[in-house]
Amino acid sequence: MPLEKLTAKARDVMRRLEQSLGYTIGLGTLQPGKGDGIVLAAVDGSSGFSFHLAVHYEFPLHTGAPSKAMLAYLPEAERRAYYAHMDFRRYTQSTITSPADFEAELESVREKGYSIDVSEQIEGCHCVGVPVFDEEHRVVAGLWATGPSAGFPVRIFDQVAEALRKSALEMSSRCAFSSRSSNRDYIHSVVGQAREIMENNLHRPLDVEELAANLYVGYSWFRKVFREQRGMAPAAYHQQLRLERAKVLLAESDLSIRQISETLGFKTQNHFSALFKRKTGLAPSGFRGQ
Template sequence: MPETKSKRSGETQIRSVGKALTIINYLAESPGEMPLVKIASKLGMAKSTVHGLLSTLKDFGYIEQSPFTGNYKLGIRLFELGSIVANSFDVRTIAAPYIQQLVDKIEETVHLVTLDKGEVLYIDKRESHQSLRIVSQIGMRLPAHCTGVGKALLAYLPPEELKYLIKTKGLPRYTQNTITDPEKLEEELRRVRERGYAVDVEEIMESLCCIAAPVFDHTGKAVAAISVSGPTARLEGERFDMIVTMVMQTAKEISAGLGCRNTPGVGR
């Protein structure tokens, strides 16, 4: 007899598979082990149906049953699969088509960086076709406190880690706009969290402007940042506002590709 199917959101859904996944989701959100009777009651399913599904899931390692209480919990196989998925999230590979799309649309240089040993490490760069371009390269390192990408990442560090980096790295001046006071930097990072993006206006180099946004992984951690960089004169007024919107949207899309379901909102 063929498996019964139902229509949901315009797609064919296998009911037994849907019920099994519902059970897994319920156990994932429940504290500790759960008895069969409670699972069936909470999900509105017959005990015989739930028992059959649990037995099948247990055979495949997705569910474990306590030999003492007979109650159920998630199995080790789900942890193994989660680790496989997490390890497959390579930020550079996932970000590549998004940052290329961004540079194609706005015709300015786009960077992808990570924070390494208190500095920003450039792991990808997409060049614009403008005659006046940014001199940078993959593998280059720059200080974090005076770059847009750096501030986008520093803003989401634990306070203790941020203070340690400031103490060990210092806040050297590169231009007259460089923030060299720890309290002013912390205030700037608070604004970054509030609005969701960071800006470097001639803080690392004269006539250079950078608009950046953080990229979050499946745990909600800021693991990278993307930026649009160009001459200050080209990143002003309405164009500045447009680029801010596009950078934030691109960062959000990359974060989703890394498994981030709920990007940390503004106001943190």
């Protein structure tokens, strides 16, 4: 995805994001062969005191929320190549100063889905960042919010990250929807990742919108291509997986029907039993006894 195209498509999304959050919003990218990232576009915050971000400003990779968000999703070899250019200079008591600690920080980014900067370069400055992906799910930019710690407390980082992630997804979708829709390898990859997540989360109902967001794809697009690939909607597919697992537990375990219902995250035993009978033609007890 050309960065000029991304930047042009991002400006009004960034303005709306700033109006919603009130914090300064930045879009940046990595610079190959350097230990700094660079600001591509910025919208200064409008809620009282805010930080100014200048376009073309270069920020250290080891302190920046956007650089952490980008580096976390690079292949390991590509990511580690940047370390040779990073000096891990200490700016504040919060600065990460070693590659090992930085790797641990990036693992945390992947677990949470967003990055943070808690006064790591400037005292009293907090930032939250998320990656922006292209049509082949390669990270190309970082989107972040920054503000003074007094007005941007840690307790709202999750909330801000969710708003950033939705905006990052909109940027990617604007630039790459047609390419994604026709890229069969990409579609197979997304559907494959979705199926793996579903198979590992049979213990609770599926939130399809949350799943799409975690895959950094649009909700409507995801439902459409999943149905095309698997012949049913994501929620129906996940329900089928849970019922197939229930059959195995009924046939091969000594768990009670209530315990199976609880294990698979159904609301109540009655709900599980009614659904099981509707889909299989037999009540759980009847299935077990055949």
